[in-house]
Amino acid sequence: MLIIAGSLQVEPAAREAYLSDCEQVIAQARATAGCLDFLLAADPLEPGRIHVYERWESAEQLAAFRGSGPSDTQQGEILDADVQRYLISGVEAP
Numbered sequence: 001m002l003i004i005a006g007s008l009q010v011e012p013a014a015r016e017a018y019l020s021d022c023e024q025v026i027a028q029a030r031a032t033a034g035c036l037d038f039l040l041a042a043d044p045l046e047p048g049r050i051h052v053y054e055r056w057e058s059a060e061q062l063a064a065f066r067g068s069g070p071s072d073t074q075q076g077e078i079l080d081a082d083v084q085r086y087l088i089s090g091v092e093a094p
Helices: 012-030 059-066 072-077
Strands: 002-009 035-042 049-056 080-087
Touching: 002 059, 012 035, 012 049, 012 072, 049 059
Parallel strands: none
Antiparallel strands: 002 049, 002 080, 035 049
8 A cells, every 4th residue: 555645835826726626636536446545635724735645555556547647737836745655564543
């Protein structure tokens, strides 16, 4: 299993439109084989920050989906990004 997590920065005034434009990508990801979770969400305290959280069964399934990433327009709206890939070797109850 792997997790993709981090944040994106966009212009605060453009954040809601950016997230709205991402709804189709989120739905598409969640319908993709191997996607366990996929979320882009507004940060409640920082107006231009968007949280990224993805959970995938395998790197191969993630790679098969990746061609469906942000459009060129969406990519151009990202001012900064800090998103990392985490490989998970085990899962336990909290």
